Amino acid sequence: MTQAELGGATRLAAPPAIQIAGVTVHYGRTPALVDFSLDVAAGETVALLGPSGSGKSTALKAVAGFVQPSSGRILLGGRDVTHEPPHGRGVGVVVQQYALFPHLTVAENVAFGLRARRRPRAEVSVRVRELLDMVGMAGFAGRRPRELSGGQQQRVAIARALAIRPNVLLLDEPLSALDAALRADMLAELQRLRDELPDVAILYVTHDQGEALALAGRIAVMRDARLVDVDDAQRLYRLPPSRFTASFLGGANLLPATVLDGSDGDALIGVRIGTSTLRAEATARFSAGQRVLVCLRPHTLSVREPTAAGLPATLTGVQWRGSSYRLTCLVDEPAMDVHVDVPNVDGLPAPGQRVVIAVPEVGASVVPDRDEP
Known part of the structure; x- marks a missing residue:
């Protein structure tokens, strides 16, 4: 499936800095990537x-040149680099374990790419100072990687990747080896760097939806070696076009429902869940009587007294999460669990009590009732 078919291509205003066109990669006989197409514009961040x-x-490795496609093409700034080696592509790459040279100092690590390109010594010195200032590591130029924390090593790896002034920056799960507190700090640093690099196209690989939503203008959702959906990050979260994206991006509740009135897209339509009816946002064509899924995000829901309007249910579990509670409610019809996130307040119902799950007027969306390929 191509990006154009998934609805993302028309949003690109600038010529693509990265163009991945129908790329398939095999590891032996196993397909690791199948007919993958995606464009990333200059100055855009795509997760x-x-x-x-x-x-x-x-x-990402195919773009970097670390793996060779079985078919398809990769273009950077309009130049076909499908068969060029990694060092000929002019991209910056940061991998999970940072891959710093242990025998070199911080400054020498950052300077490595420039020296390999035989840049003048004075230019290298200025550029290294500039990059270390940018990532907040100016005071660590003489240290070795073993003398740095994980977050500090990551900053040095980013500085090294940016030293050659690449038009493309590839980040392969750069936060995965960090603890939760340090990951939050480094995520803020990446946001700042992204804003300071308005002309660099960034391709960011992650399995963490929070990172993707925080950093990316667009998100490309992948499953089983294929591209499933790609769109603006906020739209993809609010109006997921497929079952997998709805559940993977945001952990949505997906309830079977029937469409009451059809729509050609981008409209509120009536749906019936069991014996209850509500309005939900639709972005595709749906016909009256069609079986669909209704996507309900836990944080948009609330629980009310059994006499209120909504989905009748029984509260079966309460899980404290610090700043909020995760309630598990067994809906009467269809008989399935629905998760509801509510603020950390007093007076919550106890497990076993009858409740009604209230859905806001604009808090539900319609998803086709089918599996992705």
Whole structure:
């Protein structure tokens, strides 16, 4: 499936800095990436999001030149680099374990790419100072990687990737080896760097939806070596076009329903869930009587007294999450669990009590009732 078919291509205003056209990659006889197409504009950040084994890292490695496609083409700035070696592509790459040279100092690591290109010594010195200032590592120029924390090593790896002034920056799960607190700090650093690099196209691989939503203008969702959906990050979260994206991006509740009135797209339509009716946003063509799924995000829902309007249910579990509670409610019809996230307040109902799950007027969306290929 191509990006154009998934609805993302028309949003690109600038010529693509990265163009992946129908790329397939095999590891032996096993397909690791199948007919993958994606464009990334200069100055755009696109996240490749998916579970382990979905093909996202393989796609990035194909752009970097670390793996050779079985078919398809890769163009950078309009130049076909499909068969060029990694060092001839002029891209910056940061991998999970940072891959710093242990025998070199921080400054020497950052300077490595420039020296390999035989840049003048004075230019190298200025550029290294500039990059270390940018990533907040100016005071660590003489240290070795073993003397740095994980977050500091990551900053040095990013500085090294940016030293050659690449038009394309490839980030392969750069936060995965960090603890939660340090990951949050480094995510803020990446946001700042992204804003300071307005002309660099960034392709960011992650399995963490929070990272993808925080950093990316668009998200490409992957599954089983294929591209499933690609769109603006906020739209993809609010109006997921497929079952897999709805569940993987945001952990939505998906309830079977029937369409009451049809739509050609981008409209609120009536749906029936069991014996209850509500309005839901639709972005595709749906016909009256069609079986669909209704996507309900846990944070948009609330629980009310059994006499209120909504989905009748029984509260079966309460899980404290610090700043909020995750309620598990067994809906009467269809008989399935629905998760509801509510603020950390007093007076919550107890497990076993009858409740009604209230859905806001604009808090539900319609998803086709089918599996992705």
